Amino acid sequence: MPADPTAAAPGPRARVGIDVGGTFTDFVLAVPGERSAPLHHKEPSTPGDPARAVADGLAAVLDRAGLRPTDLAAVTHGTTIGLNAIIQRRGARIALVVTEGYRDILEIGRSRMPSSFDLHAAKEEPLVPRDRIVEIPARLGPDGRPVRVPDDRELARVAEELRATDAEAAAVLVLHGHTDPAFEAEVTRRLAALVPELPLTSSAAIWPEVREFERALVTCLNVYIQPLMRRYFDRLEALLDGLGVTAPVYIAASNGGSLSLRSAAERPIETVLSGPAAGVTAATRLGRAAGISRLVTFDMGGTSSDIAVAVDGEPEFATHTTIGGLPLILPVVAVNAIGAGGGSVVRADTYGALKVGPSSAGADPGPVAYGRGGTRPTVTDCYLHTGVIDPATFLGGRMTLDAPAAARALGLVGDELGFATDDPGAAADRAADGALRVATAGMAVELQKTLAGRGLDPAEFTLVPFGGAGPTHAAVLAEEVGIREIVVPHAAATFCALGAVGADLRRDFARSLRRDLDDTTVAALRDILAGLEERARTWLAEQGPETAPPVLTVAADMSYTGQAYELRVELSGEPTLAALTEAFHQEHERLYGFRDATAAVRLGTARLAISAAGPDLATVPAEATADGPPPAPVGHRTVLLAGDRVTADVHRRDALRTGHTLAGPAVIEQDDTTVLVPPDWSATVDPLGNLRLRHS
Incomplete structure (x- = not known):
């Protein structure tokens, strides 16, 4: 990279993308419009103080680029802090205020067993224990009309019970609150005036979609991680200010876009899947530049491997996913976990079968070959033992691996599996080779299920692998599922940080109606979409200076009356009864091969997304065109x-x-x-x- 990539134009232009991982924090610095290659940097993570690695790495990458902190135009940061807090259950002590009679909403959930075939499977522990759930006499009917409105005496009683929970924050859920978010907001405001020391959040303000359990949960998750995230953001701002960074800081979002630091502090739940989503964003941008319209992303890290599917250059989105065993109803890039990562443990189970994962050696102690005290072999140890990676050149030679230790650990697993022979290395060979086959088979099954469920042929797709282990395992996986082309990005291990650099500003809005489709419903839909658009434009204006022109995308969840599940239908133009009905019939026919013109159509949730395009990162050609055969092998x-x-x-x-x-x-x-x-x-x-x- 040139010593001063901003010399061609005055003013701050450089942008930095950051992705915080358990072992390394990745950085990519790029200058929009410049045809010089982005600068990539990896900084050892500091789990005890994640913001410290961000600040140290940012200083290092600026020094390498010959830039000053004031030369930065923007910093976009992906983080898994919120996700890890949910998975590890180390968020804030929170309470829930809920309509009378619904105190057990989190305990009952959807009344589904964790496993239909395991009568001993335990339910996921509720995020808020029952003794910190307070009932309030507030309720709306399904039509949005108030059924119960709490008086001052009743609110005072609720306030006292809330204080007794000793909570750090609380969520407020009124039955049918999605039908009139203003009612729930007013109840929350009145209650907050009585307990000013306790932050309260209305569920309808976070996500006014039907389904009380899921809406309660997404609001609880938001307040559960909010204190932790705000402390982190405050620490990050202080460190960046200390460096002299004056550029706005954005946080990568689960929907593949980004949002301002202020928005992320208010709605941290929207950032929990930011890392994987940013990688998919980078992959789809790569696909468009390379003329690839159908691709499968393959992100293989230390703990797991994730995939996403993109058709026509755009990633698929989901409105329901699961994090830490809990359902999340916010729109996110549809990323599916499909198997093991480089740190997944290889073992023999109690029945003598070879297993890979789900437990992971993590970064500390890590694989046996790291020499940090790990005793259980991992997928990385298998790569080393089979010769795929070299112990002397791992991470560019910055880390030497202990191949004999990996062989001994794999040999012990081989002995447990009955692979022992007169050759001391044979057991380790068979264990390592078998573990990689098992891992590949598990990934292939999940990938094939994902594609088959969408009616897609693997042979028509290109695999885009990234993460530290993605390019290592990509060809073996592709061969197993029938994918015949792979595109490996130049800097695959920092690909998620690259996605953050060019992320669009984006936020999704929704409002449920749950009405049969008629002229009255269509009129209500128009009013709701107008309100959502006004909120969306206001939000975008608050995100920072010089945003690109906004792009609005409108959709509605619809079904035949009586159907249990709804279909997402993209909308264009002014909604009319005929246009909405026909759009749903066409989508139903596309997916299921038929339409029922005699059945009533029901409109569930109206959805609107606003986005402003991120910077145009110019395509960077390779350093030079070959003028002869490739160099001789080293x-x-x-x-x-x-x-x-x-x-x-x-x-x-x-x-x-x-x-x-x-x-x-x-x-x-x-x-x-x-x-x-x-x-x-x-x-x-x-x-x-x-x-x-x-x-x-």
Whole structure:
């Protein structure tokens, strides 16, 4: 990167994307419009004070770029702090205020067993215990008319009970509150005046969608992580101010966009899946630049592997997902966990079967080969033992791995599985090879289910792997599911940070109606959409200076009356009864092959999303076009693949140029990851600097 990439134009222009992980915090610095390559940096994470690694890494990346803190135009930060707090149940002590008669709403939930086949499976512990749930005499009817309005005496009693819970924050849920958010907001305001020391949040202000249990839960989750997130954001702001950073700070959101630090502090629940979503955003941008319209992203980290599907250059979205065993009804990029990560533990179960995960060695102590006290072998130990990764060049040589220790640990697993032979290394070989096959098979089944459920053919898709282990495992997984092309980004291990750099500003809004479709409902829909649009434009104006022109996307959840599930229907133009009805019939027919023109149609939830495009990160060509054959391999090594030993050429990624093509078996090493090219595959550097792997 040039010493001063902003020299061509005055004023702050550089932008930084940040992704905080358990082991490393990743940084990408880019200058919109510049055709120089983004600068990538990895800083060791500081779990005890995550903001410290952000500040230290930002100072380091600015120093490497020859920039001052005032040269930054924006900083966009993805974080898993909220997600980890939910998973580990280490959020704030919170309370819930709920309509009388619904104190058990979190205990009862949807009355579903965790597993229909396991009578001993325990339910997930409720986020708020029953002794911190306070009932209030406030209630709306399904039509939005007040049924109970609390008087001052009743509110005083609720306030006293709230104080007795010793909570740090509380959520307020009124039955049918989605029908009239203003009613629930007024109840919350009156109650807050009596307990000014306790932050209260109205459920309808967070997400006014039907289904009381899910709305209660999303509001509780928001207040559960809000104190922790606000402390983190305050700490982050203080450290960045200390560096002299004057640029606005944005937080990556679960919907693939971003929002201001203030919005994130008010609604931290919208950031819990920001890391995976940012990676999908970067992958779809790469796909558009490379002319790939149908792709599957494959993010393989230390604990798990996630996939997302993009068709026509846009990622798929979901309005229902699960985090930490709890349902979340906010719109998010549809990312599905499909299997093990590099730190997933390899073991023999009580029945003598080989298992991979779900437990993980994490970053500390990590895989056995890290030499930090780990005793249980992991997928990374398997890569090392089978020869896919080199103990001397891991992370560009910054970390030397202990191959003999990994072999001993895998040998013990092999002995438990009955693989012991006269050859001391055979048990370890079979355990490592078998573990990689088991991990691949599990991933393949989940990926095939995901694609089949959408009626999609794997052969029509390109796999885009990222994360530290994604490029290492990509070809093996692709071969298993029938994907014949892979595009490996140049800096795959910092890909989520790259997605954060160019993220759009985006927020979703919703309001449930739950009415049969007629002229009155259509009129109500128009009014609701007008209100949502006004809120959306106000929100965008508050996000910061110089936003791009807004783009509004409108949809509605609809069903035939009596159906249990609704379909998302994209809307365009002025809503009319005929247009809405026909749009739903067409979507139902597309998915299920028929329409029922005689059935009544029901309108469930109106949805509106507003976005403002992020910076235009110019496509960066490779350093030079090849003027001859690829360089000679820097070495050769034996790799164990699917039970067979093959001799693979070893190449350095930074020695390859546009047009260079390598035939497998080969291993391509770069500082942040290792790319495996099996037999019958080839790898070519494309004009954008990506590695394109193709099956012959």
